[in-house]
Amino acid sequence: MEIENDDRGGYKRIHQRLGPTSRQPDRGGKVCFQWRAGHCNRHPCPFLHSELPAAQDPSNSKRSLRWTNPSTGGSSSGPNNGGHQSKWGKGRHGENSNAGRVNGGVGTSGGDRPCKFFVAGNCSFGDRCRYPHSWSFGEGFSLITPLKGHEKVVTAIALPSGSDKLYSGSKDKTVKVWDCQTGQCTVSIPMGGEIGCMICEDPWLFVGIPDSIKVWNTQTGAEMNLPGPTGQVYALAAANDMLFAGTQDGKILIWRFNAATNNFEPATFLVGHRLAVISLVVGGPKLYSCSMDNTIKAWDLTTLQCVQTLSDHTNVVMSLLCWEQFLLSCSLDSTVKVWVHNSKDQLEVTYTHTEEHGVISLCGMHDVQGKPVLLCSLNDNTVRLYDLPSFNERGKIFAKQEVRAMQTGPNGLFFTGDGTGELKVWTWSTN
Structure with a gap:
């Protein structure tokens, strides 16, 4: 355990640098989002410092988006209202749009912010x-x-x-x-x-x-x-x-x-x-x-x-x-x-x-x-x-x-x- 003094706030901040213990929850093989962003300072880190292979989703493997102007009647591989389910908001992380917030090296809601x-x-x-x-x-x-x-x-x-x-x-x-x-x-x-x-x-x-x-x-x-x-x-x-x-x-x-x-x-x-x-x-x-x-x-x-x-x-x-x-x-x-x-x-x-x-x-x-x-x-x-x-x-x-x-x-x-x-x-x- 390392204790660091933060002069800006007048308080001492305690940073746990130890790896996972038997009492810590299973991380489920998750990739460290701070490592993705290039600034993880945990040694050792309880999360993975490598990318997991993306699971193949047959419904998304050939998904593409062809854009055409509104009201032009052009065809599209995007959403439609002809009885087919909308593809919007359904990336490889599932249907919840908020689930994608760990993608691309950024943290979860309210995550990483600059000093x-x-x-x-x-x-x-x-x-x-x-x-x-x-x-x-x-x-x-x-x-x-x-x-x-x-x-x-x-x-x-x-x-x-x-x-x-x-x-x-x-x-x-x-x-x-x-x-x-x-x-x-x-x-x-x-x-x-x-x-x-x-x-x-x-x-x-x-x-x-x-x-x-x-x-x-x-x-x-x-x-x-x-x-x-x-x-x-x-x-x-x-x-x-x-x-x-x-x-x-x-x-x-x-x-x-x-x-x-x-x-x-x-x-x-x-x-x-x-x-x-x-x-x-x-x-x-x-x-x-x-x-x-x-x-x-x-x-x-x-x-x-x-x-x-x-x-x-x-x-x-x-x-x-x-x-x-x-x-x-x-x-x-x-x-x-x-x-x-x-x-x-x-x-x-x-x-x-x-x-x-x-x-x-x-x-x-x-x-x-x-x-x-x-x-x-x-x-x-x-x-x-x-x-x-x-x-x-x-x-x-x-x-x-x-x-x-x-x-x-x-x-x-x-x-x-x-x-x-x-x-x-x-x-x-x-x-």
Whole structure:
């Protein structure tokens, strides 16, 4: 037995370094998750320091996931509603989505976390600290660099296609432009209000602020202002030469692009949500919206009519993601729901993944091997990374405060922005 003094808390911590005894429970041949993460300090360790061969599950051995856009009618080897059991959430660890949390070198719920003093930037132990000095756990991805400049929470990130500039928006009322080669902020643009959202539809950059939308042509430098919203603009989406804006009063405003005048002209607005619309996404022939009223609505892009209202969430629906034939939604009710169209073209829940904390944002991408990965930002200041469709956890990202904005980029890049105003650039790798 070894007794170590922890000067930071003023208490002595006792660490049992002995191996298993006859009074200790049988570990069942489990692999040490701390060894997987590369920092086991138990000598000897009661768990295995080697991988167990994965049991072959005939139902999963040839499982694959073909993604197609919602409502396109494309075939898929994923979930369906034709009497077949959903494959979502059923990896090699079984049907319980939480069982996958020991996969990929991360611990169980509430497991490994970095040193809190390292996170705060004032750990006095340095390399001698017993706790990890790392912003992430997991394999296949790594931090490239932090980008510091914003003074308040980062609310939006945009990376125009083919551009060497990264745009970020914040509640500090600025949009910052970052040089992707040097990582330096090249310009900070005052907006006159807190940025609620931002999207890029080449060549246009749209920024939502209170009572207005700012528009830039990134090629010509032309600027314009779209008045009309009431309160903060929380969500933006574009499709079919139309711009959609979700606002604080629950409306979805629509502008049409006039090629003759090279301008956006007010068209109409959609009414249905009782409270603020906070996420918009286009999938196939539909626009999907979610709101603080706990609902999701599907709108036909041709008729602009609401064709379905989804009320399965029990708290604010924070984010939507269309990934091929599936619609994914997350909520402060601590769930991520996967929706798929049935034979009547109505969305139904095919799988519900449960977290221990509220889920505030979703982002999806493929790793370097082409495997689909879902990023879920939680209100415990973490981002969980899950393999799809199994929902086996493969890593965690930590932040000083909640990660409100996530964005993907080319060549395996992705970005996170937290409540302190810090951006981080990440990359997938083969190592």
